[in-house]
Amino acid sequence: MLTDRQLFILQIIIDDFIRSAQPVGSRNLAKKDDVSYSPATIRNEMADLEEMGFLEKTHTSSGRVPSEKGYRYYVDHMLSPGSIRRSERTAIHSIFADRQEGMEKAVQNAATILSELTSYTSIVLGPKFNDHKVKNLQIIPIDRTSAVAIIVTDTGHVENRLFSLPDGIEPADIEKMVNILNDRLTGVPLSELRRKIFQETAQLMKRHLHNYEAVLNMFAEASGGQPIGKLFIGGKTNIFNQPEFRDIEKVRLVMDMMEKEHDMYELVRPTESGIQVKIGTENAEQAMEDCSLITASYSVGNEPVGTIAILGPKRMEYSRVITLVDFLSHDMTNVLTRLYNTRS
Amino acid sequence: MLTDRQLFILQIIIDDFIRSAQPVGSRNLAKKDDVSYSPATIRNEMADLEEMGFLEKTHTSSGRVPSEKGYRYYVDHMLSPGSIRRSERTAIHSIFADRQEGMEKAVQNAATILSELTSYTSIVLGPKFNDHKVKNLQIIPIDRTSAVAIIVTDTGHVENRLFSLPDGIEPADIEKMVNILNDRLTGVPLSELRRKIFQETAQLMKRHLHNYEAVLNMFAEASGGQPIGKLFIGGKTNIFNQPEFRDIEKVRLVMDMMEKEHDMYELVRPTESGIQVKIGTENAEQAMEDCSLITASYSVGNEPVGTIAILGPKRMEYSRVITLVDFLSHDMTNVLTRLYNTRS
DNA sequence: GTTAGCACTCTTTCGTTATGAGTGCTAAAT
DNA sequence: ATTTAGCACTCATAACGAAAGAGTGCTAAC
Numbered sequence: 001m002l003t004d005r006q007l008f009i010l011q012i013i014i015d016d017f018i019r020s021a022q023p024v025g026s027r028n029l030a031k032k033d034d035v036s037y038s039p040a041t042i043r044n045e046m047a048d049l050e051e052m053g054f055l056e057k058t059h060t061s062s063g064r065v066p067s068e069k070g071y072r073y074y075v076d077h078m079l080s081p082g083s084i085r086r087s088e089r090t091a092i093h094s095i096f097a098d099r100q101e102g103m104e105k106a107v108q109n110a111a112t113i114l115s116e117l118t119s120y121t122s123i124v125l126g127p128k129f130n131d132h133k134v135k136n137l138q139i140i141p142i143d144r145t146s147a148v149a150i151i152v153t154d155t156g157h158v159e160n161r162l163f164s165l166p167d168g169i170e171p172a173d174i175e176k177m178v179n180i181l182n183d184r185l186t187g188v189p190l191s192e193l194r195r196k197i198f199q200e201t202a203q204l205m206k207r208h209l210h211n212y213e214a215v216l217n218m219f220a221e222a223s224g225g226q227p228i229g230k231l232f233i234g235g236k237t238n239i240f241n242q243p244e245f246r247d248i249e250k251v252r253l254v255m256d257m258m259e260k261e262h263d264m265y266e267l268v269r270p271t272e273s274g275i276q277v278k279i280g281t282e283n284a285e286q287a288m289e290d291c292s293l294i295t296a297s298y299s300v301g302n303e304p305v306g307t308i309a310i311l312g313p314k315r316m317e318y319s320r321v322i323t324l325v326d327f328l329s330h331d332m333t334n335v336l337t338r339l340y341n342t343r344s
Numbered sequence: 345m346l347t348d349r350q351l352f353i354l355q356i357i358i359d360d361f362i363r364s365a366q367p368v369g370s371r372n373l374a375k376k377d378d379v380s381y382s383p384a385t386i387r388n389e390m391a392d393l394e395e396m397g398f399l400e401k402t403h404t405s406s407g408r409v410p411s412e413k414g415y416r417y418y419v420d421h422m423l424s425p426g427s428i429r430r431s432e433r434t435a436i437h438s439i440f441a442d443r444q445e446g447m448e449k450a451v452q453n454a455a456t457i458l459s460e461l462t463s464y465t466s467i468v469l470g471p472k473f474n475d476h477k478v479k480n481l482q483i484i485p486i487d488r489t490s491a492v493a494i495i496v497t498d499t500g501h502v503e504n505r506l507f508s509l510p511d512g513i514e515p516a517d518i519e520k521m522v523n524i525l526n527d528r529l530t531g532v533p534l535s536e537l538r539r540k541i542f543q544e545t546a547q548l549m550k551r552h553l554h555n556y557e558a559v560l561n562m563f564a565e566a567s568g569g570q571p572i573g574k575l576f577i578g579g580k581t582n583i584f585n586q587p588e589f590r591d592i593e594k595v596r597l598v599m600d601m602m603e604k605e606h607d608m609y610e611l612v613r614p615t616e617s618g619i620q621v622k623i624g625t626e627n628a629e630q631a632m633e634d635c636s637l638i639t640a641s642y643s644v645g646n647e648p649v650g651t652i653a654i655l656g657p658k659r660m661e662y663s664r665v666i667t668l669v670d671f672l673s674h675d676m677t678n679v680l681t682r683l684y685n686t687r688s
Numbered sequence: 689g690t691t692a693g694c695a696c697t698c699t700t701t702c703g704t705t706a707t708g709a710g711t712g713c714t715a716a717a718t
Numbered sequence: 719a720t721t722t723a724g725c726a727c728t729c730a731t732a733a734c735g736a737a738a739g740a741g742t743g744c745t746a747a748c
Binding site for chain 2: 154255
Binding site for chain 1: 740741742743
């Protein structure tokens with residue numbers, strides 16, 4: 001469909017535009033060392049590439065700019081695998097070097113480092129704890145009317161929630177209840193906790209407590225609270241560096257979106273595994289029309305549990321970013337898988 | 345020091361500039377219904393006010409703009425107390441209507457609502473839990489080498505932390521330890537926990553466990569982890585609305601600062617109680633030179649435990665914001681004090 | 689098939705020139 | 719002794735036009 005020369009020229013144009021953010025013209029292209037065609041030839045090819053929809057002009061007599069289709073083709077067919085610098089490698093490995101900090105800190109760290117390495121905005125969706133299993137349950141009474149329910153998972157994650165106690169419940173009752181719950185629910189994955197609570201323990205509880213329902217309900221609710229992982233965003237203001245975002249309205253659109261946790265979650269919610277690139281309007285979100293998003297999931301074993309992503313301008317250094325994101329996601333998968341597997 | 349008329353004119357100028365963001369000139373001032381002086385008279389007064397440092401010109405023949413000193417004087421001497429609209433009152437009361445959500449959610453909510461009411465950026469420093477007392481301690485072993493330490497306070501707040509177990513420790517030992525800890529440390533304020541841990545329990549532990557030190561150390565560390573409350577920021581992008589922040593560099597400066605948790609904490613760290621207004625360079629932070637900050641602390645009983653703040657342009661609606669912030673801080677104090685006092 | 693040449697287009701820049709809002713000062717009016 | 723009208727002056731902003739520069743498309747020659 002494209003001749004070798006067209007491919008070559010398209011590649012150079014996109015590479016150049018990614019670097020300079022300036023529309024690229026035939027004259028300047030021809031000056032490059034590795035280009036041996038005359039401006040006129042290049043102009044002809046450019047005209048063809050434009051007709052095919054890979055390039056665009058900003059006005060009648062401007063240089064060419066890659067279209068979304070152009071970027072898409074570039075990403076799909078012309079990406080050289082790119083290498084990782086030693087410093088980048090060590091930076092990434094340092095993220096999980098210190099396990100003691102706890103998962104949340106490490107994930108936040110990943111976001112920060114990723115944004116620093118790329119100077120784009122990074123989004124990291126922390127591991128969802130659905131598939132992690134209950135290690136221990138506690139109910140700590142605070143006063144006569146309220147108590148804290150605590151769920152500890154086998155990965156060391158802690159969920160907690162304040163709830164109202166039914167009237168007239170005795171500390172001894174609570175203790176009994178905690179024992180029953182731990183007895184029956186240890187090892188149950190969080191995703192099934194809600195169901196199991198009623199299925200496994202309701203009968204037993206009934207025998208021991210007259211007021212068990214309210215408590216069970218609460219517990220079930222606490223467990224269903226956060227089915228998704230936490231979201232971390234690094235380098236939110238990096239978008240200010242991009243010359244195409246000198247326009248305050250554009251920045252605002254993106255910034256506004258970044259403040260909406262739900263939108264951001266929708267953006268990076270895990271779908272297919274592997275690396276995904278969404279360019280401009282390929283993203284559902286209106287505010288993303290001038291941005292590209294590169295996402296990769298990471299896994300525990302074969303189960304994807306979270307996502308890392310880079311949000312930048314359409315004119316993104318795709319090659320470099322994809323390499324980095326790929327590397328980090330594999331690193332995270334390795335670390336988490338090892339961690340998880342030695343545990344269970 | 346200032347004649348009545350100068351006071352009057354200064355007030356009108358500042359009020360006008362707060363509304364319009366445009367330098368105000370004598371001609372337009374004189375047109376106002378409540379001004380009965382001629383432009384020339386006003387010009388004379390303006391010149392005097394400028395000489396005294398309350399007004400500035402952006403260039404030789406422009407209208408006047410309030411100086412920092414002008415704003416300061418305005419805030420200190422000319423603020424009419426301002427009233428709260430019914431809708432605002434209900435919005436604020438709604439924040440703590442639903443106690444079940446837990447403190448953190450409520451505080452986050454406060455930030456959101458405050459930013460929506462003012463259309464500036466709000467900062468809420470959640471209650472610090474230093475003075476809250478230990479209700480219960482737990483150590484939940486995860487596997488042979490690690491465990492989760494959990495501290496529950498009498499306010500229902502939960503702190504938790506993953507830590508490494510010393511080699512060869514037995515589940516029975518852990519149980520013993522937890523019992524000792526609970527026995528000795530219940531009721532201890534978090535701020536003294538670290539000290540008390542060693543003072544009260546070390547002797548006892550020594551008798552029962554050969555390897556107690558590592559565990560104690562860890563526990564002490566977990567308790568010292570977050571002496572300060574959590575920080576919530578609402579309406580980060582509201583700054584984009586301000587015409588004096590059309591300049592992308594200015595916005596960036598402020599945005600960058602808002603991303604740095606530490607800087608933000610420094611900004612609103614509780615100092616004196618009552619309402620504080622910091623105008624422009626009165627703030628230590630460089631990035632704040634075009635902004636004003638209004639802070640108020642809220643308390644439990646007489647002890648200030650957190651801060652609410654509004655960050656906006658120097659040209660802020662001081663009167664309205666101060667009224668709102670004052671009202672909310674009192675509301676929070678009431679709610680928290682009631683909550684806390686029924687507990688202890 | 690490639691390229692030189694040329695006319696044409698469109699943006700950007702720069703100086704020039706109004707226009708208008710605003711000031712400061714002086715002198716007259718109150 | 720204030721207050722105000724009048725006027726000359728300053729400066730930012732907008733509008734205009736001209737010139738420069740980068741780039742294109744097309745035609746004709748190589």
